[in-house]
Amino acid sequence: MAFQRIVQVLMAGVALSTSALYAEPVEQSKSALVMIEYQNEWVSEEGNLRNLLVEDEERFKSAIHSSKSLLAAARKQGIATIHVTLKPDTHYRIFGDAAFGLRAAIPAANTWQDDMQAIHADFAPLPNEHVITERTGASGFAGSNLDSFLRNNGIDTLFLAGFATHVCVESTLREAHDRGYRTFVVTDATAAFTAAQQIYFENEVLHHFGRGISAKQFGEVFE
Amino acid sequence: MAFQRIVQVLMAGVALSTSALYAEPVEQSKSALVMIEYQNEWVSEEGNLRNLLVEDEERFKSAIHSSKSLLAAARKQGIATIHVTLKPDTHYRIFGDAAFGLRAAIPAANTWQDDMQAIHADFAPLPNEHVITERTGASGFAGSNLDSFLRNNGIDTLFLAGFATHVCVESTLREAHDRGYRTFVVTDATAAFTAAQQIYFENEVLHHFGRGISAKQFGEVFE
Amino acid sequence: MAFQRIVQVLMAGVALSTSALYAEPVEQSKSALVMIEYQNEWVSEEGNLRNLLVEDEERFKSAIHSSKSLLAAARKQGIATIHVTLKPDTHYRIFGDAAFGLRAAIPAANTWQDDMQAIHADFAPLPNEHVITERTGASGFAGSNLDSFLRNNGIDTLFLAGFATHVCVESTLREAHDRGYRTFVVTDATAAFTAAQQIYFENEVLHHFGRGISAKQFGEVFE
Amino acid sequence: MAFQRIVQVLMAGVALSTSALYAEPVEQSKSALVMIEYQNEWVSEEGNLRNLLVEDEERFKSAIHSSKSLLAAARKQGIATIHVTLKPDTHYRIFGDAAFGLRAAIPAANTWQDDMQAIHADFAPLPNEHVITERTGASGFAGSNLDSFLRNNGIDTLFLAGFATHVCVESTLREAHDRGYRTFVVTDATAAFTAAQQIYFENEVLHHFGRGISAKQFGEVFE
Numbered sequence: 055m056a057f058q059r060i061v062q063v064l065m066a067g068v069a070l071s072t073s074a075l076y077a078e079p080v081e082q083s084k085s086a087l088v089m090i091e092y093q094n095e096w097v098s099e100e101g102n103l104r105n106l107l108v109e110d111e112e113r114f115k116s117a118i119h120s121s122k123s124l125l126a127a128a129r130k131q132g133i134a135t136i137h138v139t140l141k142p143d144t145h146y147r148i149f150g151d152a153a154f155g156l157r158a159a160i161p162a163a164n165t166w167q168d169d170m171q172a173i174h175a176d177f178a179p180l181p182n183e184h185v186i187t188e189r190t191g192a193s194g195f196a197g198s199n200l201d202s203f204l205r206n207n208g209i210d211t212l213f214l215a216g217f218a219t220h221v222c223v224e225s226t227l228r229e230a231h232d233r234g235y236r237t238f239v240v241t242d243a244t245a246a247f248t249a250a251q252q253i254y255f256e257n258e259v260l261h262h263f264g265r266g267i268s269a270k271q272f273g274e275v276f277e
Numbered sequence: 278m279a280f281q282r283i284v285q286v287l288m289a290g291v292a293l294s295t296s297a298l299y300a301e302p303v304e305q306s307k308s309a310l311v312m313i314e315y316q317n318e319w320v321s322e323e324g325n326l327r328n329l330l331v332e333d334e335e336r337f338k339s340a341i342h343s344s345k346s347l348l349a350a351a352r353k354q355g356i357a358t359i360h361v362t363l364k365p366d367t368h369y370r371i372f373g374d375a376a377f378g379l380r381a382a383i384p385a386a387n388t389w390q391d392d393m394q395a396i397h398a399d400f401a402p403l404p405n406e407h408v409i410t411e412r413t414g415a416s417g418f419a420g421s422n423l424d425s426f427l428r429n430n431g432i433d434t435l436f437l438a439g440f441a442t443h444v445c446v447e448s449t450l451r452e453a454h455d456r457g458y459r460t461f462v463v464t465d466a467t468a469a470f471t472a473a474q475q476i477y478f479e480n481e482v483l484h485h486f487g488r489g490i491s492a493k494q495f496g497e498v499f500e
Numbered sequence: 501m502a503f504q505r506i507v508q509v510l511m512a513g514v515a516l517s518t519s520a521l522y523a524e525p526v527e528q529s530k531s532a533l534v535m536i537e538y539q540n541e542w543v544s545e546e547g548n549l550r551n552l553l554v555e556d557e558e559r560f561k562s563a564i565h566s567s568k569s570l571l572a573a574a575r576k577q578g579i580a581t582i583h584v585t586l587k588p589d590t591h592y593r594i595f596g597d598a599a600f601g602l603r604a605a606i607p608a609a610n611t612w613q614d615d616m617q618a619i620h621a622d623f624a625p626l627p628n629e630h631v632i633t634e635r636t637g638a639s640g641f642a643g644s645n646l647d648s649f650l651r652n653n654g655i656d657t658l659f660l661a662g663f664a665t666h667v668c669v670e671s672t673l674r675e676a677h678d679r680g681y682r683t684f685v686v687t688d689a690t691a692a693f694t695a696a697q698q699i700y701f702e703n704e705v706l707h708h709f710g711r712g713i714s715a716k717q718f719g720e721v722f723e
Numbered sequence: 724m725a726f727q728r729i730v731q732v733l734m735a736g737v738a739l740s741t742s743a744l745y746a747e748p749v750e751q752s753k754s755a756l757v758m759i760e761y762q763n764e765w766v767s768e769e770g771n772l773r774n775l776l777v778e779d780e781e782r783f784k785s786a787i788h789s790s791k792s793l794l795a796a797a798r799k800q801g802i803a804t805i806h807v808t809l810k811p812d813t814h815y816r817i818f819g820d821a822a823f824g825l826r827a828a829i830p831a832a833n834t835w836q837d838d839m840q841a842i843h844a845d846f847a848p849l850p851n852e853h854v855i856t857e858r859t860g861a862s863g864f865a866g867s868n869l870d871s872f873l874r875n876n877g878i879d880t881l882f883l884a885g886f887a888t889h890v891c892v893e894s895t896l897r898e899a900h901d902r903g904y905r906t907f908v909v910t911d912a913t914a915a916f917t918a919a920q921q922i923y924f925e926n927e928v929l930h931h932f933g934r935g936i937s938a939k940q941f942g943e944v945f946e
Contacts, residue, residue, distance in 0.1 A: 147853060148868060150875025155454045155486045157875065184816060188857045190871035191455030192485070197868030199817065202859035205680035206819030206826065210654075221485055225455070228448045231378045232414030234651035254477055262444055263378045263415070370630060371645065373652030380652065407593060411634045413648035422594065422643030425636035428903035429596025429603065431879075457874035601900045601932045637901030638932070667931055671901070674894045677824045678860030700923055708890055709824045709861070 082276045086134040086209045089125065089177065090194055090216025090223055093139055095166060097174035102165050107218070110249045114217075117245035120269040121215055122176060124243045127273040129180070134209060137185045138194040138216070138226075141171045148190050148197075156192055156221075192225035201233060211236045213272060215243035220251045220259075227263050237264035240272055305499050309357040309432045312348065312400065313417055313439030313446055316362055318389060320397035325388050330441070333472045337440075340468035343492040344438055345399060347466045350496040352403070357432060359407045361417040361439070361449075364394045371413050371420075379415055379444075415448035424456060434459045436495060438466035443474045443482075450486050460487035463495055528722050532655045533574040533581045535623065536640055536662030536669055538567065541612060543620035548611050553664070556695045560663075563691035566715040567661055568622060570689045573719040575626070580655060583631045584640040584662075584672075587617045594636050594643075602638055602667075638671035647679060657682045659718060661689035666697045666705075673709050683710035686718055751945050755878045756797040756804045758846065759863055759885030759892055761790065764835060766843035771834050776887070779918045783886075786914035789938040790884055791845060793912045796942040798849070803878060806854045807863040807885070807895075810840045817859050817866075825861055825890075861894035870902060880905045882941060884912035889920045889928075896932050906933035909941055 095103045097118060108114050128135050142148050146161035160166055179185050190197030204212075212235050216223055223244050230237040239260060246252040260266050267275075318326045320341060331337050351358050365371050369384035383389055402408050413420030427435075435458050439446055446467050453460040462483055469475040483489050490498075541549045543564060554560050574581050588594055592607035606612055625631050636643030650658075658681050662669055669690050676683040685706060692698040706712050713721075764772045766787060777783050797804050811817050815830035829835055848854050859866030873881075881904050885892055892913050899906040908929060915921040929935050936944075 143853075145851070147851075148872055148875065150457065150872075150877065152875065153459050154484075154488050155460070157454065157457075159485075182814070182816075184812075186857065188855065188868045190868045190875070192451060193455050196455040197871035199857045199859045199866030202678075202680065202866035203817055203819075205651075206817065206821065206859070208656075208819065220481065225451045228415060228451060229455075231380065232416050232419040232448070232648075234373065234380075234648065236376045237378070251481060254481070258443065258474060258477070261377075262382075265377050366630075368628070370628075371649055371652065373649075373654065375652065405591070405593075407589075409634065411632065411645045413645045413652070420645030420648035422634045422636045425643035425901075425903065426594055426596075428874075429594065429598065429636070431596065433877075455871075457871065596903065599905045600930075600934050601906070603900065603903075605931075638897060639901050642901040666927065671897045674861060674897060675901075677826065678862050678865040678894070678898075680819065680826075682822045683824070697927060700927070704889065704920060704923070707823075708828075711823050 080211055080275050082131065082133060084209050085211040085213065085276075086136055086204060086207075087124065087128040087213045087215065088136050088138060088194060088200070088226070089121070090138045090214065090226060091140060092121065092137065092173055092177035092216060093166075093170065094172050094174055095170045096217040097177065098170075102163070102170060106163075107247045108245070109247055110245070110252070113249060113252065114245040117217075117243055118176075120240075121243040124215055124240055124269040124272055125177060127269070128213075131273075131276045133213075133276065134207065135179075135183045136200065136203065137173060137177070137179045137183060138189060138198070138200065139171070139173060139185065139187050140166050140189060140222075141187045142166050192222045193229040194222070194226040195229045195233065196225075204235070210234070211238070213238045213240055213267070214264075215240045215269075217245055219244040219246040219255050224255060224259060227260070231263035238267045238272075239264055240269050241266040243269050303434055303498050305354065305356060307432050308434040308436065308499075309359055309427060309430075310347065310351040310436045310438065310495075311359050311361060311417060311423070311449070312344070313361045313437065313449060314363060315344065315360065315396055315400035315439060316389075316393065317395050317397055318393045319440040320400065321393075325386075325393060329386075330470045331468070332470055333468070333475070336472060336475065337468040340440075340466055341399075343463075344466040347438055347463055347492040347495055348400060350492070351436075354496075354499045356436075356499065357407070357430065358402075359409065359423065359426065360396060360400070360402045361409045361412060361421070361423065362394070362396060363389050363412060363445075364410045365389050415445045416452040417445070417449040418452045418456065419448075427458070433457070434461070436461045436463055436490070437487075438463045438492075440468055442467040442469040442478050447478060447482060450483070454486035461490045461495075462487055463492050464489045466492050526657055526721050528577065528579060530655055531579050531657040531659065531722075532650060532653075533570065533579050533659045533661065534584060534640060534646070534672070535567070535571065535581065536584045536660065536672060537586060538583065538619055538623035538662060539585055539612075539616065540618050540620055541616045542663040543623065544616075548609075548616060553693045554691070555693055556691070556698070559695060559698065560691040563663075563689055564622075566686075567689040570661055570686055570715040570718055571623060573715070574659075577719075577722045579659075579722065580653065581625075581629045582646065582649065583619060583623070583625045583629060584635060584644070584646065585617070585619060585631065585633050586612050586635060586668075587633045588612050638668045639675040640668070640672040641675045641679065642671075650681070656680070657684070659684045659686055659713070660710075661686045661715075663691055665690040665692040665701050670701060670705060673706070677709035684713045684718075685710055686715050687712045689715050749880055749944050751800065751802060753878050754802050754880040754882065754945075755873060755876075756793065756802050756882045756884065757807060757863060757869070757895070758790070758794065758804065759807045759883065759895060760809060761806065761842055761846035761885060762808055762835075762839065763841050763843055764839045765886040766846065767839075771832070771839060775832075776916045777914070778916055779914070779921070782918060782921065783914040786886075786912055787845075789909075790912040793884055793909055793938040793941055794846060796938070797882075800942075800945045802882075802945065803876065804848075804852045805869065805872065806842060806846070806848045806852060807858060807867070807869065808840070808842060808854065808856050809835050809858060809891075810856045811835050861891045862898040863891070863895040864898045864902065865894075873904070879903070880907070882907045882909055882936070883933075884909045884938075886914055888913040888915040889924050893924060893928060896929070900932035907936045907941075908933055909938050910935045912938050
């Protein structure tokens with residue numbers, strides 16, 4: 055019956071077992087790991103945003119730890135790795151004269167400048183990895199060549215990791231869905247500001263647009 | 278100090294007073310009301326999705342009621358009104374062979390077909406109002422001419438209403454932010470599935486991408 | 501040597517032999533025929549634009565003839581077929597208040613209205629073919645779900661046909677290139693206003709963004 | 724009568740007089756000069772592409788000369804200036820494994836690398852000017868934040884200059900039209916490979932998507 059079926063499908067992401075995940079073919083050459091904002095604002099212990107906004111510091115540290123394993127696994131298995139950064143110009147001209155939202159808040163707070171912009175040394179891109187620096191919004195696709203890179207290289211399956219879960223990671227997930235990608239979020243390699251936000255994302259949002267996977271599961275998908 | 282300032286700005290949307298709203302000029306000719314999915318799936322009491330997914334039925338009814346006032350106010354004041362629908366073809370070819378997310382769940386549930394696709398009579402578009410039927414994702418911008426219509430007509434300020442708050446309304450809000458629009462969500466003219474989802478959206482999400490306003494406030498902005 | 505190589509590659513499209521074409525795998529399930537503006541404005545002998553703008557009427561008739569064979573071949577071989585139309589609203593609100601270019605010229609000329617909007621009977625879509633009606637610019641991608649449909653269905657190779665060669669067909673070709681598609685133009689199933697325009701397109705433009713193929717060659721690609 | 728009107732409108736760009744141009748308000752704060760590919764590949768006398776492809780060298784030199792005046796005029800009058808470059812990575816991964824078109828030709832010719840990528844000293848951006856480096860196609864909008872920058876800064880009128888007229892300048896013009904911009908091409912600050920290509924562009928293409936203006940006229944628009 056239709057009603058039961060929609061519940062089943064809508065809820066599939068929540069309770070996804072490893073075996074269900076593997077039942078669908080995930081091709082290595084069509085997959086990419088998308089690392090979102092592993093910059094000093096979040097990853098450095100001196101990061102402005104980290105110190106200001108992150109309340110669940112333990113979860114945040116754990117996500118950074120899992121992200122290292124995740125990146126290592128992707129490199130070991132030859133999965134295309136993309137580093138999505140946010141690097142506004144000194145005067146935030148790229149955001150214009152925004153009235154509200156992130157485009158207003160970021161200039162007002164004077165964040166994402168100077169060495170806070172740098173990708174943290176633990177996540178430094180290798181020469182053959184694609185780095186995006188001219189992005190203009192919360193979504194990794196905003197004003198960037200993320201979509202071009204993926205399409206031109208035949209990639210249709212994404213694995214998202216990074217910060218913050220309910221802001222930029224979620225905006226990227228939502229847009230990836232609408233652009234036709236099959237998207238996994240590596241949930242333990244993401245972190246929100248609070249535990250409640252992370253739980254909400256995983257339980258109420260994720261299954262509408264993609265599926266969750268752990269860093270450990272990622273390492274097993276392509277073996 | 279920067280830390281205090283970012284908190285102030287990030288939180289501005291939550292506690293926005295009417296006076297603060299009016300402090301910013303909102304031009305009638307540059308504004309549009311975007312009505313999202315006032316179709317029978319949600320608005321009819323026989324709607325599949327409404328009956329299946331909506332738990333907070335009282336809030337849902339209230340949102341429909343407020344939406345009628347909102348639409349009447351927009352028409353009275355000559356604000357451009359846009360009706361964003363979802364009308365997949367019989368075989369959901371537009372969604373392709375999706376593995377998960379809404380593009381998979383909707384065909385699996387066989388929703389958004391036949392008379393469930395129709396805009397409810399209470400919200401029927403007038404001949405001079407723009408109607409979008411070929412959209413392909415959660416965001417109102419996905420595969421649609423929403424952005425073209427807005428840009429070609431010099432509109433930079435949006436007022437969003439409709440269903441469901443945390444799915445399609447939120448995806449539209451997020452993409453509108455990244456596309457450079459100034460976006461208000463008419464919160465009492467939106468509804469989620471549960472009260473908790475609506476509260477989460479208003480408190481944890483909205484201020485990152487836009488601001489909240491009530492249907493009553495909307496009626497006063499342009500007077 | 502690099503200089504010789506670039507000339508070779510840049511010119512490849514011009515002198516492409518059938519054998520060279522077949523040397524590259526073209527998969528049926530990843531290909532689509534995109535029929536651009538087979539509406540009465542162009543295809544009917546009473547079409548306003550046809551009577552006003554087309555000087556090389558013989559070539560135009562020949563292109564219509566070839567297009568029929570092309571469409572029949574695509575249907576016989578099960579290639580996804582997409583019909584891209586232009587159907588502005590009565591008051592051309594979708595184009596806004598444009599100062600110049602097609603968005604200004606079309607409303608000024610009062611074209612693309614009433615029965616001139618209809619797809620000509622000889623090219624009527626079958627129920628299982630995708631039809632685009634909400635497009636907003638010269639390119640078939642402008643404000644349309646063309647890209648969504650193609651991506652969601654795993655299509656990466658396009659065959660373009662229709663009118664006019666140097667306006668809407670060329671804009672679609674250029675954007676398809678930039679969006680990562682491999683694009684063939686079925687040259688004898690396209691027509692410009694003059695013979696000189698068609699020749700210029702085939703010799704000076706096409707190879708920068710795609711390749712030419714004849715309707716007869718198309719019929720042989722997938723056999 | 725409609726037929727006469729469409730001819731009049733379609734042809735307007737060709738014979739545009741200065742007075743007609745000035746009859747339309749062009750606001751300084753809503754305008755931008757878009758400088759396309761003033762990189763060594765074209766501007767240096769040792770440029771690979773210039774030496775390989777440019778046959779009408781006299782016209783090319785003249786366009787470079789006019790471009791200097793144009794840039795000086797824009798800076799004097801405070802018009803936002805944007806520098807659009809093409810800077811593929813060493814292995815052209817951004818273009819993927821393209822079969823044909825520019826995405827195939829550029830890697831095959833090994834162009835747009837090393838010091839050929841640099842903006843020529845005569846056109847070096849000032850610190851307050853926006854520079855685009857992550858573009859991925861012929862159009863200046865492809866994979867870039869050009870659209871974001873323009874929208875976020877309230878710019879709706881573009882003045883295009885650069886190289887080559889019928890390839891990247893024309894693709895940018897066409898996409899700008901479809902994205903709702905009012906676009907002028909500063910024709911004497913552009914150059915094609917041959918005189919015939921430049922003439923064809925100015926006479927047969929430009930008026931469909933924008934209007935022509937000279938560098939001298941540009942200097943007078945905002946006075």
